[in-house]
Amino acid sequence: MLVQAFAFYLFAGILVLSALMVITARNPVHSVLFLILGFFNSSGLFVLLGAEFIGMIMVIVYVGAVAVLFLFVVMMLDIDFANLRQGAMQYVPVGIIIGGILLFELVALYTSWHFAPDIAGNLDVPDSGFAEVTNTEALGLVLYTKYVAAFQLAGLILFVAMVGAIVLTHRVRPGVRRQKVSVQQARSPDDVLEIVKVAPKTGV
Amino acid sequence: MNDFDIVPLVPEIFMAMMGMGFLLVGVLQGNRATSVLIWASCVMLFITAVLTMNFDWDRPPTMNAMFILDEFAGSMKLIILLGLIASLALSNEYLQQERIARFEYPVIMIFAGIGMMLMVSATNMLSLYMALELQSLSLYVLAAFYRNSLKSAEAASKYFILGALSSGMLLFGISLIYGYSGSIDFATIKTSISGLEQIPPGFIVGMVFLLAGLAFKISAVPFHMWTPDVYQGAPSSVTAFFAIVPKVAAMGLLMRLCLDVFEPATEQWQQILYFLAVASLIVGSFAAIAQDNLKRLMAYSSIGNMGYILIGLVVASPEGAGAVLYFLLIYVFMTAGVFAIILTMRRDGLATVSIGDLAGLSQNNPILAYAMAILMFSLSGIPPLAGFFGKLFIFRAAIEQEFYILAVIGLLASVVAAYYYLRIVKVMFFDEPADKFDNIMGFERRAVLLISTAFVIGYIFAPSLVFDFAMSAVSSLFL
Numbered sequence: 001m002l003v004q005a006f007a008f009y010l011f012a013g014i015l016v017l018s019a020l021m022v023i024t025a026r027n028p029v030h031s032v033l034f035l036i037l038g039f040f041n042s043s044g045l046f047v048l049l050g051a052e053f054i055g056m057i058m059v060i061v062y063v064g065a066v067a068v069l070f071l072f073v074v075m076m077l078d079i080d081f082a083n084l085r086q087g088a089m090q091y092v093p094v095g096i097i098i099g100g101i102l103l104f105e106l107v108a109l110y111t112s113w114h115f116a117p118d119i120a121g122n123l124d125v126p127d128s129g130f131a132e133v134t135n136t137e138a139l140g141l142v143l144y145t146k147y148v149a150a151f152q153l154a155g156l157i158l159f160v161a162m163v164g165a166i167v168l169t170h171r172v173r174p175g176v177r178r179q180k181v182s183v184q185q186a187r188s189p190d191d192v193l194e195i196v197k198v199a200p201k202t203g204v
Numbered sequence: 205m206n207d208f209d210i211v212p213l214v215p216e217i218f219m220a221m222m223g224m225g226f227l228l229v230g231v232l233q234g235n236r237a238t239s240v241l242i243w244a245s246c247v248m249l250f251i252t253a254v255l256t257m258n259f260d261w262d263r264p265p266t267m268n269a270m271f272i273l274d275e276f277a278g279s280m281k282l283i284i285l286l287g288l289i290a291s292l293a294l295s296n297e298y299l300q301q302e303r304i305a306r307f308e309y310p311v312i313m314i315f316a317g318i319g320m321m322l323m324v325s326a327t328n329m330l331s332l333y334m335a336l337e338l339q340s341l342s343l344y345v346l347a348a349f350y351r352n353s354l355k356s357a358e359a360a361s362k363y364f365i366l367g368a369l370s371s372g373m374l375l376f377g378i379s380l381i382y383g384y385s386g387s388i389d390f391a392t393i394k395t396s397i398s399g400l401e402q403i404p405p406g407f408i409v410g411m412v413f414l415l416a417g418l419a420f421k422i423s424a425v426p427f428h429m430w431t432p433d434v435y436q437g438a439p440s441s442v443t444a445f446f447a448i449v450p451k452v453a454a455m456g457l458l459m460r461l462c463l464d465v466f467e468p469a470t471e472q473w474q475q476i477l478y479f480l481a482v483a484s485l486i487v488g489s490f491a492a493i494a495q496d497n498l499k500r501l502m503a504y505s506s507i508g509n510m511g512y513i514l515i516g517l518v519v520a521s522p523e524g525a526g527a528v529l530y531f532l533l534i535y536v537f538m539t540a541g542v543f544a545i546i547l548t549m550r551r552d553g554l555a556t557v558s559i560g561d562l563a564g565l566s567q568n569n570p571i572l573a574y575a576m577a578i579l580m581f582s583l584s585g586i587p588p589l590a591g592f593f594g595k596l597f598i599f600r601a602a603i604e605q606e607f608y609i610l611a612v613i614g615l616l617a618s619v620v621a622a623y624y625y626l627r628i629v630k631v632m633f634f635d636e637p638a639d640k641f642d643n644i645m646g647f648e649r650r651a652v653l654l655i656s657t658a659f660v661i662g663y664i665f666a667p668s669l670v671f672d673f674a675m676s677a678v679s680s681l682f683l
Contacts (some may be wrong), residue, residue, distance in 0.1 A: 001608060054569050105409075116396040119386035123674045139239060149213070149267035153322070153334040160315045163227065164345035 015041040024083065029072045032194055036067045053135035206618075209266040212273035212325070215256045215281070216318050221313035222248045224437050230307030238305040242296045245310040246289050249317070262680075269389050270331040277325035279677030280456040283533055284324070286549045287449035288317045290540040293648040298547050301644075302439060304350055304554070311444065314452060316342035320453035324460070329378045329388035332457065336421070340367050343450060350439040358397040359437025365471070366420065366430045374417025379412030388517035398468040410471050414461070421454035424514060425483035428507050430569040432495075435503035440555060443499050446542035447506050452532050455513060462517060463525055463681045470520050477518045481610065484511030485617035492624045497545050498557045501624065502539070505583065508621055509535055515607070516598045521676070522682045524601035530674035534663075537590060541579045541656030544649045550642045551588050559628060564637025572641075573632045575657050582660045584625035585618050590663035597671070 016103040018041065041183040046055035116122065125142055133141070143151060210217065226241050226248075261278040265271065292313060299305040319339030326332040342366065348360030382388055384407045385396035397403055420427040435443045462473050488508025495501040509531075514527035549556050566573040582591035595618060602611040645653075663670070 002670075109409055111405055114404060115383075116385045118396070120270070122386035122392050122396060123388055124389060124392075146268045147330070150330050150334050151271045153331070153338060156315065156318065157338050159224075160312065160341050160345070163308055163312060164341065167306060167312070167345060168348055168351060172451065178616060 008045070011041045011044040011048070015045070028079075029071065032071045032074055035070065039063045039067060051135060051171050053139060087106060112149060207264065207266050207268065209263075212259065212263050212266050213271060214259070215252045216321055218255060219248070219252055219314055219318050219321075221618055223311050223318070226314070227308070227311045230311065233307070235306050235453050238307045238309065239296055242292050242310045244271055245314055246292050248314075249289050249292070253282055256285070264423060265327045265391075267331075268328075269391065270328045271322065271325045272327045273325055275680040276456070276460065277537065277678050279529065279673065280324040280452065281321045283529075283536060284317065284320050284397065284449055284456075287452060287536045287540070288313065290536070291441070291445035291448050291543075292538065292650055293652055294444050294544055294547055296648050297442040297644075297646040298439070300309065301550065301553070302350070306349075307347065309346075312342045312345055319614050323453045324456035326457070326460075327390045329382070329390075329393075331373075333375065333378065334429050336457070337371065339450065339453065340371065340421075343367075343446065345446065346442045347434055347438045349442055351441075353437075355437040355609055356439060357437075359434045362430050362437075363434045366497075370417045370420035372417075373413045373420075377413025377415075377417060379411045380406055380413065384410065390460075394467065395404070397466075400412055400468065401473055403469045409467070411466060411619075412476060413468060414620075415458075415473060418454060418458050418461070419480055422458065422510050422513075422631070423507055424480040425487040425502075425507060425626050428484070430489065431507060432500045432503040435499045435506075436497055440499065440543070440547050440557070443502070444540070444547065446538055447502055447539045447543065451506065451510065452536065454527065455510075455517075455532060458530060459517060459525060459678075460681065463520065474518055474520060478610065479516050481511050481514035482613055484508065484514060485613055486511075489617040489620035489624075492621070495624070496558050498549075498559055498562075501559070501643060502542065504547070505621070505625075506539070508617060512595060512598050512614060515602050515610050518610065519601050519605040519607055521601060521605050522606060523597075523677055525678040525681060526671070526675040527594075527597035527601045527676050530597055530670060533670060533674065534590045534594040534659075535655045537659045537679050538582055541575070541584070541660070544653040544656070545576050545579070548572065548641065548643075548645050548649060550644065551639055559631055561638055562628060562632050563635035565632040565641075567637050568640045568644060575653055576632060576661055577629045578657055580625040580629050584622040586622075588664040590660045593663065594668060605680060636654050654665065677683075 015038055018038040019033040022031045022038065025034060027029045039058060043055040043058035046052070046058060125146070222245075226244065230237050230241060239491050248394070256278060259273060261273060261275050266273075292310060295309065295313075299309060316339050319335050319337070319342060322331065322335035323339060343366045344360055347363050348356055350356035378388065381393060384404055385393045387393055387396065397407060416427065418538045420430075422467070423431040435446065438446065462470075462477070468472050484507050488504050488506075488511050492501055492504035492508065495504060511537075513528050513531055516524040516531065518524070526644075540610060545557075547556065562576070565576070578589065582589035585592045585595045587593075601616060602608075602614070669683050
């Protein structure tokens, strides 16, 4: 128990600190690296909760793909972040006031929270019955059965995203020489090669 | 899962298959196939409408209670399909003229249509969100379709950022509702709050966030800031689409949530929607006065019209809900007609959208001018045109339920709105003629304009037809 509490405070503390560093670091590359640190710590928190699948997905998707993408963008595009951030400080007081109000409201809400009386019976996927299987197995048991419609719909959304990305970025440029495999393969040596016998010391 | 019954989803599955097929045709044939694909999509959507009509509209929820095909969903789907066909038909010629005819256009529109059709039949927060995102994502792409225009890119990025924000609010609201009730299923959520003396504050906050997210989608004030910019920046044919269809779907979603799921919390959501309705009416009518751009004007006009529609929803009676559906249908017809004219406004091959360009249209092109005048009279609610009846039933429903102040505000707003609608008529008929338009008007646009004007005028001869359709549609929300 003590180990768990220690691990929680370790992960949570580093997470909050690194989140703070993401928005305060001067160098954008440092920001992204702190972001990655934050992702790792939050995945540690998920593992502590017993949600190991989400924890691993967190590392694979956010660290492996999203953060690395950020890093590439930051390094490839020469964006002057210091310049972008100029003048942002004048919004800090307003931001703190609004954030404070929101925080106060949410704290008030959560401290007075109560659940529906029959909440245990309402759960779409009952809590029991998954004790002996792993997270991944439990997700697999419902993802392709109960939630197959939503799963297919997610596929459609990704499809639209793909088509949309191509529509918005793909341009047909004139004069681009493309590789034509069929033409390449249809070439025969007889058409394009000429073998010339050159006698020594005569030249062609 | 015992309710694995894909029959109610067959229209959407058919649309998805055909959409992918069209994409394949486009990839093989290139952009010259665009025109053919748009025609094919219109035919396909018509077949989908016939399919939808042929199913029994009285089914229990299906696919783990994710979707339902009831009277309401079926009727809303028909209206959505009608709007989709109209906006596709309007697009064809415009895309060619602007040289942005890419074959993905009809395909993305079809996928937006699938999202909208699923939105109105969603009975689960998960399917609601997925359908909403499918729709929104397609709309963001369409807004940016005019790639070489800076305005279009600006419109799309504004729409995308604010849309993502609203989706965030929606999800936060859903999470609070789930936190209270322990379920994302509509029926379970409803039972978890019914019979309570007091709706718990956590649930109300969740509902507020959810409604705020949806208010963005129907561009109700104060969540309307994106509308004029997006309407102005997007290609006109896309603006027509934005004005005609997505509002219908988002309104359908809002109606199902408010009148069915949140029915035990009626008093609470009424306050929110009351405010949204009044603010939309006021902003929609006053802000439009200063507009010179017809597309921006139509944006404010749609905000104002959402105000009227919200009145019908606030009264929370079957008559009010029927009036909402009725108004939506008439609105679809009127807006399609107006955009058929806006898309025809081209001078020397370039599109013009300012009101001043319409000057003296009655002399240059009397038919177009009279059609526009009829549509404007109808939008401002002058009897005996269709728009008048839409407002009449909304106000009647409000007065029946003793929402007198709301009805009076609505009436005053429609007086103010009459000014800017009639100003267009004045400019067309009494101002010095400007240069002539190119007067190129293809078959599709003529057909849309003819049908819409005929509907607006001829509506008076068979009013009960539309009214019965609307009333039977909402009957499934009040069981």
